[in-house]
Amino acid sequence: MSINRFASGRFPVLLRKAPFYYSRAYLHETGVFKQNKETAEDSPEVLAKSSHLNSKPLDLSNKAPIKTAQNKIPLAHSKYESSKYELPKWKEALGELVIRAFRLDMDRVRAGPVAGSYYYKICKEQGLQYEDEPLSETAKYFYEDLKLPRTFSQWFQITILHEWMLFVRMRAMPFKYGRNYQQKLVDRTFSDIELRLFEEMKVNSGRIADQYLKDFNTQLRGAIFAYDEGFATDDSTLATAVWRNLFGGRKNIDMLHLESVVRYIHSQLYVLSRLSDREFATGKFKFVPPGVKVEKLTPKQEEELKSKAVSKYEALDKDPKTLPSERSRLSYTN
Amino acid sequence: MSSSNAVKESAKKLVNLLEKYPKDRIPHLVSFKDIQIARFGRVAGLPNVDHEGNSIKQKKPSIDEIKSIINRTSGPLGLNKEMLTKIQNKIIDEKFTEESINEQFRALSCIMNNKFRNYYDVGDKLYKPAGNPHYYQRLIDAVDGKKKENLLTAMRTVLFGK
Numbered sequence: 001m002s003i004n005r006f007a008s009g010r011f012p013v014l015l016r017k018a019p020f021y022y023s024r025a026y027l028h029e030t031g032v033f034k035q036n037k038e039t040a041e042d043s044p045e046v047l048a049k050s051s052h053l054n055s056k057p058l059d060l061s062n063k064a065p066i067k068t069a070q071n072k073i074p075l076a077h078s079k080y081e082s083s084k085y086e087l088p089k090w091k092e093a094l095g096e097l098v099i100r101a102f103r104l105d106m107d108r109v110r111a112g113p114v115a116g117s118y119y120y121k122i123c124k125e126q127g128l129q130y131e132d133e134p135l136s137e138t139a140k141y142f143y144e145d146l147k148l149p150r151t152f153s154q155w156f157q158i159t160i161l162h163e164w165m166l167f168v169r170m171r172a173m174p175f176k177y178g179r180n181y182q183q184k185l186v187d188r189t190f191s192d193i194e195l196r197l198f199e200e201m202k203v204n205s206g207r208i209a210d211q212y213l214k215d216f217n218t219q220l221r222g223a224i225f226a227y228d229e230g231f232a233t234d235d236s237t238l239a240t241a242v243w244r245n246l247f248g249g250r251k252n253i254d255m256l257h258l259e260s261v262v263r264y265i266h267s268q269l270y271v272l273s274r275l276s277d278r279e280f281a282t283g284k285f286k287f288v289p290p291g292v293k294v295e296k297l298t299p300k301q302e303e304e305l306k307s308k309a310v311s312k313y314e315a316l317d318k319d320p321k322t323l324p325s326e327r328s329r330l331s332y333t334n
Numbered sequence: 335m336s337s338s339n340a341v342k343e344s345a346k347k348l349v350n351l352l353e354k355y356p357k358d359r360i361p362h363l364v365s366f367k368d369i370q371i372a373r374f375g376r377v378a379g380l381p382n383v384d385h386e387g388n389s390i391k392q393k394k395p396s397i398d399e400i401k402s403i404i405n406r407t408s409g410p411l412g413l414n415k416e417m418l419t420k421i422q423n424k425i426i427d428e429k430f431t432e433e434s435i436n437e438q439f440r441a442l443s444c445i446m447n448n449k450f451r452n453y454y455d456v457g458d459k460l461y462k463p464a465g466n467p468h469y470y471q472r473l474i475d476a477v478d479g480k481k482k483e484n485l486l487t488a489m490r491t492v493l494f495g496k
Binding site: 173228232239249 | 358431433437460465
């Protein structure tokens with residue numbers, strides 16, 4: 001086991017100033033998005049709601065609802081991931097010392113807490129639902145507006161759609177870092193699913209759980225391939241991929257729902273494409289809710305955003321007081 | 335009567351648009367284009383035939399094809415035979431109005447015109463990602479069968495990841 005691997009699991013708390021508590025994504029801070037729901041007359045959610053078709057998907061009676069809220073697997077598995085956890089000062093100092101002494105590559109180490117913890121968390125949250133709990137705002141979009149069935153495998157499909165969008169951005173990072181981020185995100189996904197299968201879905205046979213995991217793995221590969229193909233070619237292909245995966249090949253699909261999801265995907269990718277490597281790698285991204293319209297940036301706004309990021313990170317890099325764990329070699333200008 | 339004629343006309347327009355929908359590059363268990371043409375063709379009162387005049391019903395995947403697709407996964411979750419036949423046999427009773435069909439038409443043409451791809455243009459930053467600039471090109475070449483991976487390039491991918 002390399003030291004990096006060890007460190008990425010062990011020292012996530014050292015980065016607590018970096019990845020964890022960004023209540024708003026960077027672009028959100030600029031007020032480019034209209035957060036106010038009343039003013040958003042045009043968004044993927046509104047688009048999906050505007051349909052007059054009123055299609056009823058096949059009732060494949062949900063035989064496996066997720067209803068065990070008391071056994072719920074929390075978003076944070078370990079105490080180190082909790083937002084309330086405070087690392088003792090001496091441990092923090094020791095950690096910084098180790099990073100400096102061994103010249104640990106923090107961009108590699110950071111993959112664990114950022115991609116494996118924070119980014120997985122935001123992907124998981126999008127479609128998370130329990131039968132006996134009210135739906136969150138984004139979950140309402142998927143389960144009520146798009147009329148998807150409230151099942152475990154549907155949740156998985158929603159999660160991998162979001163993970164794929166992050167993958168697209170991760171590919172644009174320097175290869176060895178991007179690859180590592182992808183690996184951490186996938187690892188965490190499957191360890192979490194395994195836990196959820198046992199605890200929440202009450203699968204009590206390891207063999208059956210393994211079978212499910214293998215099947216989810218196949219689904220993941222198929223979906224990533226299909227979305228990639230759609231992303232690289234045209235929207236028709238992307239829509240077909242969404243139809244096959246997210247909508248499970250539903251016969252009576254509402255085209256407005258497809259259009260809405262295609263729009264949702266492109267707007268998220270747009271936000272991702274405007275973030276620099278440094279911002280993305282330190283976890284300064286969150287998905288734009290489906291009820292919010294993503295406005296396109298004017299060249300002037302884009303310039304403004306860029307210069308803001310550059311001045312921020314230049315100051316951070318120059319500051320001798322910046323802790324070793326906060327340093328990074330990733331570009332902030334792209 | 336006139337309103338039902340209007341629905342038929344709109345559905346015909348929609349079917350015409352669907353005919354122009356690009357074909358899947360690799361065959362899947364279900365084809366979006368075929369299923370939707372059959373669905374709206376019924377509304378438009380068109381005969382349920384493909385371009386060669388064969389009934390679409392015979393174009394259902396054969397047992398062998400279904401088996402091959404199922405066997406690609408070791409534990410076909412929710413894809414057991416019973417469920418498949420259930421889905422295949424269910425003909426959905428839908429009620430369309432002229433308005434709703436026109437909406438479908440508009441949405442589909444937005445998708446086919448790449449409206450949002452062009453509006454939210456992400457540029458070469460994501461289409462030719464810095465970490466792996468030929469990723470998408472290789473993928474598309476492989477799907478189209480233009481460029482086959484040989485043992486050397488395949489080993490390179492396995493060893494170095496790109």
